[in-house]
Amino acid sequence: MSLLQNLSYEDYQQALTFSKEKCEIIAELANLKITLDDTNKPGEKLIKYLYRRGYSAAQYKQFLSNSQQVKTIVTYYKPQSKIAILIANSSYNDLSKLATPSVDCDSLAASLKNLGFIVLTLKNTLSSELQNILVKMVDVIPEDSYCFIFYAGHGCELCNTKCMLCIDCPTENIEMKHCVTENFVLKEVARCKPDLCIFIMDMCRMNLDRCSNPKMFEALANIEDYTIHSNLLVVYSTQSSAYEVLQIECSTTIDANVTYELKTGDTDKILPGSSQYVNALCTRLGDDLDISNLLDKVHGDVEKSFRKQRPIKVQCGVAKRSLYDPVKGNVAAVLAKVKDETKEFKNAVIF
Incomplete structure (x- = not known):
């Protein structure tokens, strides 16, 4: 008996709800050569092609069952390149030393490299060094690329200006030369x-x-x-103070908030992604979601954690993009340029 004669009305209506990606998976399992970009009802076209090829209802249901085991990766866009710049400041000269930034950046580096990113980590930099590296990196990043920038360390805010504090920052009489502002990075x-x-x-x-x-x-x-360009997402891991979840000796930041200072013997207590935000982020990076929804999931996980924080996401642009999106440019050429521009910086490591 033919597919259309034996397929129940409920099963047929279900097929009409299938996405193009799901229909393409079933078509591949059935060895069908079919183009689904020309229709807004891919499920209907799929059923018709299966019927014409003589597949039965039982075979269709087997294809449908097998398709559940196939991991789908939705491609929203193909950028020229994908670059990640991960900045960890922990060994401050005057401010309290921090335990997790370096470990967190290493964890993120491994995850992002698996997603096809060229990853540059910068650890314990002076403000002038960090600004110089950022300028050089932007010079070699092709237009139409994905940029992922992460900073972990001490920070401050004044009149809505967010500042990343570099390792030469003093406890008083702080000046702009000790910082890199959010505005500078975005510019x-x-x-x-x-x-x-x-x-x-x-x-x-x-x-x-x-x-x-x-x-x-x-x-x-x-x-x-700075100019706000399309598809910009700026995230603050918490509203006022960040936590490092480690059972080690406490110290205080320059605003008297509790943080954790790394002492001799404490490194064994640190696990990859041990800060709350990065732990949630690394856990979610494997999810096949557009980046906006992925960050929403991360923020939900952080808000539900035992030491509650409320991360903030500022989004400009609505086009869907995913960290899984494949690169269309020459990755080797971009990587060579990145290596050449950063070779003079001893604190820069490329993954």
Whole structure:
């Protein structure tokens, strides 16, 4: 008996709801040569082609069952390249030392490399070094690429300007030369006209005291301007202070919030992705979701964790993009340029 004669009405209606990707999987299992880009009802066209090839209802159901075992990876776009810049500041000269930034960046590096990213990690940099490297990196990133930027370390906020504090930052009389601002990063990245930029800051965002840090506030008049491009996602791991979940000796940051200082013998207690946000992020990176939905899932996991935080996501642009999206450009050529531009920096490691 033919497929259409034996297929129940419920099964046929279910087929009409199938996505193009699911229909393509079933067609491949049935060895069908079929184009589904020309229809808004791929399931209907699939059933007709299966019927014409003489497949029975039982065979169709077997194809359907087998398709459940196939992991689908949706491609939303094909960028020229995918670059990740992971920044870890932990060994501060004057501020409390942090336990997890370096470990977290290593964990993220491994995960992003598996997704086809060229990964550059920068550890314990001075402000001038970090700015220099970022400028050089943007110079070699092709237009129409994906940029993933992650920072872990001490940070601050003043008048809505977020600042990443580099390892030469003092406890008082902080100046802009000790920081790299969010504005600077976004201004530089915009130069390479990326198709997607994800910028995650896993840091405390304390409000600096104006009296103790007058030069910082004086410099606000000259803060960098930046252009908001399409498909930009900026993430703050928490509303006010970041946590490092480790059972090791406590210390305090410059705003007296509790953090954790790395002491001799503590390294055995650190696991990959041991900060709350990065642990949730690395767990979710394997999910086949567009990046906006993936970050929403990560933030939901963080909010439900035992030490509750409320991450913030700022999104500009609505086009769906995925970290799984394949690259169409020359990866080897981009990698060679990245290596050449960063070879003079001893704290830079390429994965």
